[in-house]
Amino acid sequence: MILWRSIWREPRPAGAPPVSRLDWLLVSGFEAAALVEGLARADLAGQPFVTVLAMALTPALLWRRSRPLLACVAGFGVAGVLSVIQLSTRSGDLGLYSMMVVLILLYSLVRWGAGREIALGMPFVAAVVALGMSATSAGGAELVGGSLLLLLIAALAAVFRYRAALWQRQHREIRNQERLALARELHDTVAHHISAIAVQAQAGGVVASSQPLQAAQILAAIESEASRTLAEMRAMVRVLRDDEWDAYAPRLGVADLAGLARTDSSPAIEISLAGAVTRLPAPVDAAIYRLVQEALTNAIRHARSATRVGIEICRVGEVVRVRIADDGLPHPGPGPEPGFGLTGMTERAHLLGGSLAAGPGAEGGWVVEAELPAEVRA
Template identity: 70%
Template structure:
């Protein structure tokens, strides 16, 4: 009997990939041993010789599907009942054996639940990362594409009035397109590579002056006030992204705007960002709905700050965000 029980050991190799098949095979052998014991009136064979079937029962509950668990546990219950009857076990032995089997089932269920919980947490983390990356892609691509569109519109006018400056416009469009592709490739590499990859650092408040521009319409002015050099990295990055997205919206949607101003001011333990333009307010074609304002509000709220956007008291459109220095 021990040799027959040892023949089940190879089934342990396939218990994860085929939990139902291996459990049925193992417990079928246990059932045959019970039938042999019943017909031959043999003595107690001993549970120690069939420990492999307990491992197969554990594997069935741990890795089997719902249907496999129902079919497998029903078959095991029949085999166990047959074994108890064949061995003429008393109530104490029958109760002890049943408790042992239930212990293996409960142990497998606990580990299955913990594994499912871990996978759900990983999926939630990946979902949060995808939302964050989607926001970053939107902020980056929308800003650069808007700049390309403005340069292209200006190029159409310049080409007719000052053909010699058309090359400068085309060079600016090429530069913006190259920067857009480079930043998109960096994010895609982060998504595709399992190991850490080197990509350009996140931009912050110190990079805001690069958004300023003169000689085009609308002009962009950037002003920084107070100590802004020791901000938490998430806050520093968020301020740049909020300013960048606000500038993009002003360039795309502000009617007749000639100037956009970006002000960042340190106020105690908080930093205030204000982006305003002098565009026209009132009735007019509504801009296409997008995720810009929603993304900016979510970004500010995640850092424990506040966000508001609307018409300014002196006309134009004003975006204000207040973020804590320490996120």
């Protein structure tokens, strides 16, 4: 009962293609085949009525995806009418070989129909097939062979139907993962820029009364930082909204770290690169930039009396080591609770097969250390 309800409520598969030139060619081909067969088999009972009926049925192929139940009922309805005529007149075979078009309509019913359409259409198909077998006085072998053929077509359609549904589900999961990654990028970017704005605003409040010229420069820096934040945020939100992954600007990497080390920033930022770290795979390159950016954001926001933040990136063999440390005062107590930023950093490292650790440094301050593979294996 539960299975029946599940089938009955199942919607039509998404992504049914519209009528195309190939569909018109298919209809034209069957129309021509029916006409040629009707002319070649002039002695067939019921001519020319049978040929006209077959040619009138063929356009139902154009509806097989948009109205699968109607198309299937029309096709097998014509076959049923011929079987009734054959039974009532006790005439010979009335069917043309081109009437096999009804098998395509059966396939389309299972492939593109809703659950209730399949549940209503299949009994009708079975009844018409049984009527046709009776009209032709089919033997046991023909009955079994015909039934197996119909079941094979229905099973093939069901396989393609659920294979497509599985692919769409996997595609949605991939897109959701991409959305999550972009949301993390949005968090990292906005957090970094907002932290820089907050630091500049605090400095502006200190020098506003005594050094108005420097305060004006700080306000200009705040305006520039805010504009960059809005621009990057809008770009990412546009991607999240429109699913235009290719429109997203290239991700920043190790070569762009110099943009984080502004000379007017406090604490001072020093970057040290060692080894071949400028031609890393794109995922590793982007992950290093975001790890450094998030760690730097945390240092600016939380480091107590820090005057320097050291960023060291070194490649040793197939491993890239990243270390970000500040010289701030030790945190009282057990240290801050890990937030979204630290969680995101850890997830980035683990997704690439690396590791990340963060905690108080031996000489004070806060240290973030990560190890990432230099090559991403498929």
